[in-house]
Amino acid sequence: MTTRAILPVKMSLTAGDFYTLWAPSWKENGAQWQAFLGDDQTVLVFNSPEELLAYLDTHAVHDLSDHPQWAEFQAQGDDRVVPSEKQYYDIIGAPAYLADRPSHENVSRLARVFQISRSLADVASAEHAQIFFASHSILGNVARGADHYAGENGLSEWSGVGRVVLANWEEVVHSLDDAVRVVDTQELDADRLAAAGTAIAAAQESRAAADEQRRADEEARAAAEDPYDSSVWGRAGIDPVKVSIQGQSVYTLRTYLAGSPVFLGKYGEIMTFPSTKHLGRWILENDDHDLASVSTWTDLINAANAGELKVEVHPDNSYSFNGIAADIAKGPDAVDTKQMAKAYELLADAADWAGDDSLNSLLLANPRMQDYLAYMLGSTEAAGYVPSAPFTDKAEAWTKMEDQLIKRFSKF
Incomplete structure (x- = not known):
């Protein structure tokens, strides 16, 4: 569902919103792998992108440092740790998507939540979450998109997904809660943390200026183009x-x-x-x-x-x-x-x-x-x-x- 090698993500769990890095899937030596930012013992999550950047600046070795595209990720701007809107995964709020009709938005958001939840469960060996996804094949159809639920039996199947989630999701979320460790701010270098906030703001400002210039250039090109040429x-x-x-x-x-x-x-x-x-x-x-x-x-x-x-x-x-x-x-x-x-x-x-x-x-x-x-x-x-x-x-x-x-x- 995603093609980027390493993603900054925001996840909503029981204790709140947390930030980390996710490598959804990559192939190495003929084997398929997936990973989150971790320290060999657990998946690490942070209270803010600034904390995440400060950690990366002071810890060279972690579970993603061996990723074949880690150097490419690190070469991006300081705002590389800031998730986009599509990289927000409301795990605890998944049942709300099923309370409404299977619109494109509801189905796509639920599919993304299922994808990252299953990945997190597998990487961190969250047993209850693993069993949940392995035991209910009906969940796999969510990845097919809203069109799958447009047929004669679509609403019935969507309701079936809802019943399965409603009956099990609280236990799944608790299982994922236990699979991560929130890095305490006190574990981070205070100076690095302050510098990270400044660096992210500067990078976002620079990217916004570049995006604005790109839009202006595109508008100028469009204005210069003669519609007759494409007639x-x-x-x-x-x-x-x-x-x-x-x-x-x-x-x-x-x-x-x-x-x-x-x-x-x-x-x-x-x-x-x-x-x-x-x-x-x-x-x-x-x-x-x-x-x-x-x-x-x-x-x-x-x-x-x-x-x-x-x-x-x-x-x-x-x-x-x-x-x-x-x-x-x-x-x-x-x-x-x-x-x-x-x-x-x-x-x-x-x-x-x-x-x-x-x-x-x-x-x-x-x-x-x-x-x-x-x-x-x-x-x-x-x-x-x-x-x-x-x-x-x-x-x-x-x-x-x-x-x-x-x-x-x-x-x-």
Whole structure:
């Protein structure tokens, strides 16, 4: 039920709450072992984690010093002796778990109490407790978890465990009481005990600060992550695209294969739709297009058939041509170069996918437009060129480039 080699534990027995170390199980030389912190004669328990740490600091030899992972345990912080909430075992209070329904919490807590009680009984030779666990096989099913008691006879069996515990648990607890020795504070070095309290507090403060920093780092990473990357579209590597141009908006899809763009379409015609809903319906009913051959296309279709495909455009895949031509006519300072760069990216992608030289031909026929774009987009090819008025010819050339793109659309 636990995977850590050596655990700090808190146990509630008749005389109160006590702290010690427990090695639930380990294998050495082919044999299975289990142990508690002890002195060859009895299991040692302490009134506080501080007393436990002070003892470890002044006693190098004990029943756990030969454990194969003892050095690893000792290398942990000074708060290594402080149990977590799950390392608290309310042995004397076990019947209370059985007084209620077999919820996940009640069953898991009872299972942990049974586990440590049986281990303590075996290690310390607590005869009455050993006989109790050996004589009632019904107790073993508690380790199976709450699901075991969810069946038709679950409540009846849970009640059966309750009857067995109610009739015998007081004797079991007394047997475990006798199996441990409470180390008296007077047996410990006073200076070491005071230093232990300070060391534990400092270690807990340091661990809390480290945990807080880790949480902050995780939150920062989560905030930096784009939810789109884990969406169906992000995993498939095929993106919905929105194009706003000459007062209208259309939607399509695009991906990149070996760095080259591939659009939803065929023979140079880009399939475009007036809304994401139209696009979503169309891809379910049509497979005669270039994207159908992309390996992840079936992932999108499967998601669509399952009703899990929502067509949403990431801001990076939204292209607006609106206003660019008018701004070009006003002068370079009026142009949003980021908007222009994105728009030109789409123009180039569409021409590249279509295998059409019309864009290059237009620019070759208008060398000043080439220089203008190089200047506006920060290309080194614009060295020495500075745009000068009038800019109407540049605005007209840009509009022709837009017209070329629109002609590739199936609907506009």
